[in-house]
Amino acid sequence: MDLMPRSRRAFWGDLRFLIGLVLVAASIGGVWLVVSSSTASDPVLQANRTIVVGEALVSADFRVVDVNLGAATGEYLAPHDLSPGQVAQRTIAQGELVPRTAAEDADTVTTTTVVIDSATGLPRDLAPGDVVEVWHAPPLDQGRTAYDSPRLLVADVTVSAVTESEGVLASTGAVAEVVIDRADVAAVLAAITGGSALSVVPIGTAP
Structure with missing residues (x-):
C-alpha cells in the first residue's frame, strides 16, 4: 500500500531535478551569448x-x-x-x-571641381573638407580697375584642395579647388571669364 505514493514522490522529485538542470543550462547559455556578443568585433x-x-x-x-x-x-x-x-x-x-x-x-555624381583664385586671399587654416561660400564682384569697367558690390555666387561648397597659384597673372599666393554642383558651373565660369573678383569665404565668416 505504501509503494505507490513513494513512487510518485520519486517521479516528481526527478522531474523537478531535471527542470532545474535545464534552467541552469539555459542561464549559462544566456550569459555566454551575452558575453560573446559584447566581445565580438x-x-x-x-x-x-x-x-x-x-x-x-x-x-x-x-x-x-x-x-x-x-x-x-x-x-x-x-x-x-x-x-x-x-x-x-x-x-x-x-x-x-x-x-x-x-x-x-x-x-550618379552630379558635382565637379572648379579652381578659384580668391581676390581676398585664403585663410591659413583652410583645408580640404572645409565648407565655404564663393562671392564675386563684377567689374564696372573694361580695365577691371573698379568692381561692383560683392554678391553671393555659390553657397555651401566643399574645398577639395588648396594649392599654390601659378603664373604671372595669379592674384594671390594660393588657390582653392572647390566641389560644386554641375548646375552652378555655368554661373561660376561666367563670373571667372567675365572678370569678376572672386572670394572664397569660410562658412561663419562675414564676407
Whole structure:
C-alpha cells in the first residue's frame, strides 16, 4: 500500500531535478551569448585622411579596424564592400568609420571641381573638407580697375584642395579647388571669364 505514493514522490522529485538542470543550462547559455556578443568585433573601413565629396574611394585611403558595432555593423563599409568606381557621396572626415551611405557610384555624381583664385586671399587654416561660400564682384569697367558690390555666387561648397597659384597673372599666393554642383558651373565660369573678383569665404565668416 505504501509503494505507490513513494513512487510518485520519486517521479516528481526527478522531474523537478531535471527542470532545474535545464534552467541552469539555459542561464549559462544566456550569459555566454551575452558575453560573446559584447566581445565580438567586425572589420570595417576607417578613413586615413579627409575625403571630400566626389572623390574616388581607393583602398590606400583607408585602414581596416575591428570594432563592435552590434546590429549597426551592416551600416558600415567592410573591406570587401570597396569596389572600383565608388566615390564619396559626402565629405568623410579623417578617422571616421565609413558608412555605406557615404559611398555612391561615380555614374550618379552630379558635382565637379572648379579652381578659384580668391581676390581676398585664403585663410591659413583652410583645408580640404572645409565648407565655404564663393562671392564675386563684377567689374564696372573694361580695365577691371573698379568692381561692383560683392554678391553671393555659390553657397555651401566643399574645398577639395588648396594649392599654390601659378603664373604671372595669379592674384594671390594660393588657390582653392572647390566641389560644386554641375548646375552652378555655368554661373561660376561666367563670373571667372567675365572678370569678376572672386572670394572664397569660410562658412561663419562675414564676407
